[in-house]
Amino acid sequence: MANDNPLLSPRALPYGLPEYALIKPEHYLPAFEQAFAEHTREISAITRVRSMPTFENTVVALEQSGRLLGDVSRTFYTVSSADATAQIQAIEEELAPRMSAHRDSIQLDSQLYWRIKTLHDQLDALGLDPEQRYLVARHYTEMSHAGAGLDDEDKARLTELNQRLSTLTTQFxxxxxxxxxxxxxxxxxxxxxxGLTEGEVSAAAxxxxxxxxxxxxxxTLTLFTGHPYLSSLTDRHSRARLLESSRSRGSRGNANDNRATLLEIVRLRAERAGLLGYESHAAYITSDETAGSPEAVHDLLRRLAVPAARNARREQEKLQAIIDAESEPFPLEAHxxxxYTEKVRGAEYDLDRGALRPWFEAERVLQDGVFRAATELYGVTFTERSDLVGYHPDNRVFEVHNADGSALGLFILDLYTRDTKRGGAWMNSIVLQSRLRGTDPIVVNNLNVSRPAAGRPTLLTLDEVTTLFHEFGHAxxxxxxxxxxxxxxxxxxxRDFVEFPSQVNEMWIYWPEILAEYARHIDTGAPLPAEVVEKLHASEAFNQGFATSEYLAASWIDQAWHSLGTEEAAAGLDVAEFEAAALVEIGLDNPAVPTRYSSTYFAHVFSGGYSAGxxxxxxxEVLDADTVEWFRENGGLRRENGERFRTRLLGVGGSKDPLQAYRDFRGQDADIRHLLARRGLAD
Structure with a gap:
C-alpha cells in the first residue's frame, strides 16, 4: 500500500513538500489508519521500558514519535481548510472523533504520565539545558491540563466529551x-x-x-460581520442586503443553522471544564495562557470598553450630522x-481610502512591500519555485534563504477566495522545523482576496494590504x-501570545522606505503622494471607537459563553438573547456598531482554536504597541534590530516562556500606554 499511496512513501520533493499532484482524497484515510497505528506502537514502546524514566528514553522518544501522523495531518488539514470539496469535508467529518480519541489515548495515558511526572519531580537533578527543562515542564503541564491525572471513569467521560466536541466543531x-x-x-x-471600482465590479461579474x-x-461574504464594499456602495438598499446576509449566517432555521450546534459546544465545554476541576471553560483555557485567569482578561476588556464605547458614540454623532444635512435624512444604521465614515474621513482628512487601490497592486505589495521589509530587516530572500506544486493551482511556492545564502524553508501563498476555502485569513505549517528530526519549515499564508476578471490586475484594499503583512508575520x-x-x-x-509577531509585522506597511517601494500607481508607477501618506498617518486613530468596540464586543461574547458553569450552560439559552444581554453587560450594545462576529458565525471560537481566547x-497588541515604540527608539528598519527581534523572540519558537522571551528582547515588561495612545483611548 505504501507504494501506491504518496502519503506513505518517502517524500522526494525539496523540504519534504508533499506531492500534492499525486495525492487523491482516497489516499487520506488509509494513511491516517497507518499513522494512528504507528504512533500507538511508538508510545507503547516508551511505556513498556522497564528501566526508570530518563530524558532520552521518555521525552526524546516522545518527541520522535508521531512523525508520520503529524506529516499526514498537516498535509490533510492544509487542504481541508483551503480546498474543502464535498469529498474532503466527508473525510474531515469521519476523522474528527477519531483524531480526538487518538490524541486522548496519548495525552491521558497513565503510564506515560507517570514517566513524565517522575522526570518533572526531579527536574533539578537531571542536568538538562534550558530548552530541555522547559520541554519536560510543558509536557507535564499539558498532560495534567488535559486530564491525565483523572481516574479511569472520568477519563472515559472526558474522551467522550472530546470526541463529541470535535464532531460539533467540524459541523459548525x-x-x-x-x-x-x-x-x-x-x-x-x-x-x-x-460606488465600486471597475475592478471590483468585474470581480463580482x-x-x-x-x-x-x-x-x-x-x-461573496467575508468571515467577519462587515464587508469592505460597505464603505463604497452608494445604494443604501445594496448595503443593507449585504450586511443582512452576513449577519444571518448560521441562524436561518435551515440545514446550516448553527444555534443548536454552538449551544451543545458551550454545554460540553463547560462540563469538561468541571470534570477537570475548573469553574468554566474560560478558567480552564486561561489557566495555561499568559493571562492566567478569566478575571485578568475581563479586567482588560472592561478597561478598554468604556472609552471605546464613548469614542464610538462621538463618531456616530458626526456620521448622523452628515446624514441630517442631506435632503432625505434618516437614522444611522449599521450598514x-x-x-458615512468615509465621508467624514474625506471631510476631516481629505482622504478617500477606496481610491487608494490603484497604488496597491498585489504583486508589487508582495515583492516590494512584504518581502522587501523582511529582506531589509532580516536579510532573507525569496525565490519563486514554479517547479514546485502546491495543494491548489492558485498556490505560489517561494524558497526562502538566509542572508548567508543558507536555505531556510518554503513559503506558500494562496491569495484568492473560492467557494471551497473557509473565510478569513490564516497561516499554517505543512512541515515543522526541528533539529532533532532534521527538518526545515514549510509555511502557508491563506487570504480571501476577490479574483479579478481575466487580464485585470489584482488591486488590494488597504485592509487587505494589512492582512497580507499580518499573516506574513505569522509566516x-x-x-x-x-x-x-x-x-x-x-x-x-x-494562544494569547501567537498574534504578537504578526501584529508587529504590520508596522512596516507605513514605514517610509517600504511604502515608497510598494505603493506605486498601477498605470503610472508614481509613488503614493506624500500628502496622502501624511493623511494616512494623521487618520490612524480615526474610527478607532468603532473598530475597538466591534472587536471588544466579539471578545466579550466569547468570554460570556465560556464563563458559564455547567448548570448555566445547560439552561436552554436563546442565542440571540444571550448575546444581547452580554453586550449590555459590558456597555457595547450600540445597534449601529455590530459585533465583529456573532455567535452563529464565530468560527474563531466555535470551530477554530480561539475558544475563550x-x-x-x-x-x-499591548506587546505589539510597545515593540513598535522600541523599533522607533532604535532606528526602525535596521538589520541589527531585526536580528535582535529574530534571535530573542521569533527564533525561540515555543522553547521559552513567552513573557520571559519578551523581557529578553525589550529589557522590561510591556507598557500598556502605547496601546491606549494608538487606539485613542489614553484619556
Whole structure:
C-alpha cells in the first residue's frame, strides 16, 4: 500500500513538500489508519521500558514519535481548510472523533504520565539545558491540563466529551462555509453596485460567471460581520442586503443553522471544564495562557470598553450630522456606518481610502512591500519555485534563504477566495522545523482576496494590504523558529501570545522606505503622494471607537459563553438573547456598531482554536504597541534590530516562556500606554 499511496512513501520533493499532484482524497484515510497505528506502537514502546524514566528514553522518544501522523495531518488539514470539496469535508467529518480519541489515548495515558511526572519531580537533578527543562515542564503541564491525572471513569467521560466536541466543531465550520456560499448576494443590475471600482465590479461579474449566473453580479461574504464594499456602495438598499446576509449566517432555521450546534459546544465545554476541576471553560483555557485567569482578561476588556464605547458614540454623532444635512435624512444604521465614515474621513482628512487601490497592486505589495521589509530587516530572500506544486493551482511556492545564502524553508501563498476555502485569513505549517528530526519549515499564508476578471490586475484594499503583512508575520514566526524539539516548533506558543509577531509585522506597511517601494500607481508607477501618506498617518486613530468596540464586543461574547458553569450552560439559552444581554453587560450594545462576529458565525471560537481566547489579539497588541515604540527608539528598519527581534523572540519558537522571551528582547515588561495612545483611548 505504501507504494501506491504518496502519503506513505518517502517524500522526494525539496523540504519534504508533499506531492500534492499525486495525492487523491482516497489516499487520506488509509494513511491516517497507518499513522494512528504507528504512533500507538511508538508510545507503547516508551511505556513498556522497564528501566526508570530518563530524558532520552521518555521525552526524546516522545518527541520522535508521531512523525508520520503529524506529516499526514498537516498535509490533510492544509487542504481541508483551503480546498474543502464535498469529498474532503466527508473525510474531515469521519476523522474528527477519531483524531480526538487518538490524541486522548496519548495525552491521558497513565503510564506515560507517570514517566513524565517522575522526570518533572526531579527536574533539578537531571542536568538538562534550558530548552530541555522547559520541554519536560510543558509536557507535564499539558498532560495534567488535559486530564491525565483523572481516574479511569472520568477519563472515559472526558474522551467522550472530546470526541463529541470535535464532531460539533467540524459541523459548525461545515455549516458556516455552506451558509456563507449560499448567502453570497446576487445583484441583477450593475447600477446596484454604484460606488465600486471597475475592478471590483468585474470581480463580482466573474464570481457570477463562476456560479453559472452570467449576466449578474455576485458579491461573496467575508468571515467577519462587515464587508469592505460597505464603505463604497452608494445604494443604501445594496448595503443593507449585504450586511443582512452576513449577519444571518448560521441562524436561518435551515440545514446550516448553527444555534443548536454552538449551544451543545458551550454545554460540553463547560462540563469538561468541571470534570477537570475548573469553574468554566474560560478558567480552564486561561489557566495555561499568559493571562492566567478569566478575571485578568475581563479586567482588560472592561478597561478598554468604556472609552471605546464613548469614542464610538462621538463618531456616530458626526456620521448622523452628515446624514441630517442631506435632503432625505434618516437614522444611522449599521450598514451605513462604513459609507458615512468615509465621508467624514474625506471631510476631516481629505482622504478617500477606496481610491487608494490603484497604488496597491498585489504583486508589487508582495515583492516590494512584504518581502522587501523582511529582506531589509532580516536579510532573507525569496525565490519563486514554479517547479514546485502546491495543494491548489492558485498556490505560489517561494524558497526562502538566509542572508548567508543558507536555505531556510518554503513559503506558500494562496491569495484568492473560492467557494471551497473557509473565510478569513490564516497561516499554517505543512512541515515543522526541528533539529532533532532534521527538518526545515514549510509555511502557508491563506487570504480571501476577490479574483479579478481575466487580464485585470489584482488591486488590494488597504485592509487587505494589512492582512497580507499580518499573516506574513505569522509566516516569519514559523520560518524563523529554530528549535531542537518539534513540540516547540514554529508558532507553537501560548494562544494569547501567537498574534504578537504578526501584529508587529504590520508596522512596516507605513514605514517610509517600504511604502515608497510598494505603493506605486498601477498605470503610472508614481509613488503614493506624500500628502496622502501624511493623511494616512494623521487618520490612524480615526474610527478607532468603532473598530475597538466591534472587536471588544466579539471578545466579550466569547468570554460570556465560556464563563458559564455547567448548570448555566445547560439552561436552554436563546442565542440571540444571550448575546444581547452580554453586550449590555459590558456597555457595547450600540445597534449601529455590530459585533465583529456573532455567535452563529464565530468560527474563531466555535470551530477554530480561539475558544475563550479571542481576547488574544488585544492582549498581544499591548506587546505589539510597545515593540513598535522600541523599533522607533532604535532606528526602525535596521538589520541589527531585526536580528535582535529574530534571535530573542521569533527564533525561540515555543522553547521559552513567552513573557520571559519578551523581557529578553525589550529589557522590561510591556507598557500598556502605547496601546491606549494608538487606539485613542489614553484619556
Amino acid at each position: 465550520e461545515k455549516n458556516l462555509l455552506a451558509d456563507t456560499n449560499d448567502l453570497a448576494v446576487v445583484f441583477d443590475d450593475s447600477s446596484e453596485l454604484d 466573474q464570481a457570477a460567471i463562476d456560479r453559472g449566473l452570467e449576466g449578474k453580479w455576485v458579491v 451605513d456606518w462604513a459609507f 516569519l514566526h514559523g520560518l524563523f523558529a529554530t528549535v531542537t524539539y518539534p513540540h516547540f516548533a514554529g508558532t507553537n506558543v501560548f 479571542y481576547y488574544s489579539y488585544i492582549w498581544s
